[in-house]
Every structure is written in C-alpha cells, then in structure tokens.
Amino acid sequence: MHYVRAALGGAERLGIDPVPLLQAARIPPLLLGDDRARVTPEQFTRLVNGVRRATGDEFLGLAPAPSRQGTFAMMCCTCVGCRDLASAVERATRFYGLFPAGPDLALERLGDDAVFTLRDDLRGIPEGAFLGECLIVIWHRLASWFIDRRIPLRWAEFAHPAPPYAAEYDLLLGCPVRFGARRTRAGFDPRWLAAPVVQDEESLAELLRRAPADLLTRRDYATTVAEQVRRSLVRALREGRAARLPEVAQIAARLAVSPATLRRRLQAEGTSYRRLKDQVRREAAVSSLAEGQEPIAQLAARLGFSEDTAFHRAFRRWTGTTPGAFRLDGQQTGTFRLHGQQS
Known part of the structure; x- marks a missing residue:
C-alpha cells in the first residue's frame, strides 16, 4: 500500500479525486487503510497509467516539475x-x-x-x-x-x-x-x-505497451541461480503436474548440482529456497484470488499446502488478511477480475 499511496500523492495535491483512479485500476479504495494489503503488478500498472493521464505528467505530479508524456x-x-x-x-x-x-x-x-x-x-x-x-x-x-x-x-x-x-x-x-x-x-x-544492446524499435514498442509492469516486476532472465529456481517453481505451478511444488532436491537435480551446492549458491545471492518458494506462492495466491474463480481449498492444495489452515496462516502473514476476505473485497467492488496469470 505504500506504493499505491505514494503514486497518488501528486494527483491528490493537484486536487484530483483518487477514488476514481483506484476504481479504474480495480483496487478497492478501502485497502488504502491497510498497510499490509497488496496489489498485483497489473493493478499497479493501471493505477500508474491512470495517474499519468490525469496529471499529464510521467512523474505522476511527484517531482518539482512535470515530465511531458512521451x-x-x-x-x-x-x-x-x-x-x-x-x-x-x-x-x-x-x-x-x-x-x-x-x-x-x-x-x-x-x-x-x-x-x-x-x-x-x-x-x-x-x-x-x-x-x-x-x-x-x-x-x-x-x-x-x-x-x-x-x-x-x-x-x-x-x-x-x-x-x-x-x-x-x-x-x-x-x-x-x-x-x-x-x-x-x-x-x-x-x-x-x-554487453551488446539487443533490443530494437519493435521490442521497444512492446515494452512501452506493457509499461510500467515489465519495469517494476522481476523479469525472468535466469542469469542467476535464484532466477533459475524461481522459474522452475513458477513453471511447476503453471503446469500443475503435481499437488506439491518441487522440493530443493528436485530443483537441484534439474540444475545438475547437489542440494548443498544449491543452498550455498542461493545463500551467496542473498536468498534461500524457502524464501523463493514463499515469494512464488504469495504471488500466485494473490493473482488467483484476484481472478476469483479457483476455490480456495483447491488453490491451497495447488500451492502445496497440506491443509487449508496452513494456507490461511501463510496468506495472513503475506497480506494481513485472509484469503476469503481478500476475495470478498474484490467481489463486492468488482475490482479483482484480472486477465492473465501473474508471474
């Protein structure tokens, strides 16, 4: 919510009502009061683009002087x-x-x-x-x-x-x-x-079409061990071939290293398998609940939780609310019907 409130700060000082901007971005305005609430990259992208249009400023009305769009x-x-x-x-x-x-x-x-x-x-x-x-x-x-x-x-x-x-x-x-x-x-x-610049005007047009989402999320280039592990976890969730996410030994086997070596390399990059697994689960949970179709029990099982209560505890730790309350907010306001899976 810090980022949502900050993105609205300049518009509010210009006298622009933030509620329509939030509603257009499919973010329930009541979430502004919850410091631990979260939004998806798609929602935040819609908000930023809405504020840009409302203020006519690529800096969202936050800088000492505006930056013209384009x-x-x-x-x-x-x-x-x-x-x-x-x-x-x-x-x-x-x-x-x-x-x-x-x-x-x-x-x-x-x-x-x-x-x-x-x-x-x-x-x-x-x-x-x-x-x-x-x-x-x-x-x-x-x-x-x-x-x-x-x-x-x-x-x-x-x-x-x-x-x-x-x-x-x-x-x-x-x-x-x-x-x-x-x-x-x-x-x-x-x-x-x-390193050589490999992009061209065609790929730039695609980047700008999706901006700022592609510049705010961690795109999967897989140049670090952590990114390779993260990609494997995300792929496992998307494919849904097993009821549980792969364990560290399975990921290590795919990368042709021992589990101990994988742990050391992740530690050297400032992270761990458990932390990466937690991040991927959290992002997938928020995205699924925002779409509003998958039963919560089924979501918990897909994310590898052995029981619903464990998933509820984890989701509250991630967002400060329960899966049911998060989904209900979206259903009541019509805000969380997103298209596409968050990655």
Missing part, C-alpha cells in the same frame, strides 16, 4: 541503436540532462563496481523515498532489458531512512541494502557494460 519513450528510442550497455546508459543520462527539471542520473565507477547514481536530493519532496526507489528499480530493469539479461545488483543504498517496509527491498532488488546514505545508488559488475 519523454521516456523518446529516451528509449535514442538508446536502442547503441552498441553496448555503457553507451546506452550514458546516452540516456545525457538525454534527461537536457531537461532542467529532469532526474540527475549518472553512471559512475566506485572501486570494482559500476554504479547507477541518482544525484538529486529528494529528501525535501513528500514522496522522495518513493521516487528514489522507482528510479533505481526502473534504471536497473531497463538496463537489463537493453541486453536481455538480468544484471545482478551487488548492493544498493538510499538517502532516506529505513522505511517500515524495508524487508520488501529484498524482493525489489535482491541485494544488500543500506539506508541513510549520502546518495541513492546501486552497484553492479562493470563487465555488464560491455
């Missing part, structure tokens, strides 16, 4: 013809540097790391923390999209203090995070800068 698309058009990632990122930062109120972004070197750096001080802006998070996430995902490979981040740091939802940064970035830093930035292996 600016981001034009920036991407200037980059898809670049030779490698380094030249694409440098061109993108120069592009936004042409606008006096544009984000002050830079690609820097810090020791053995290449670093995405946001040089703006956003601490005086009400939603500054949200803007900083979004800029780092989107620039990281966009860089990965340019080369069609997921770039693992080594670390990230933010100028704002640790928020109450700090644990969510693991889902967003998958790397160690520090708060209260001098600047907002993220580091990665500089060898990725030599």
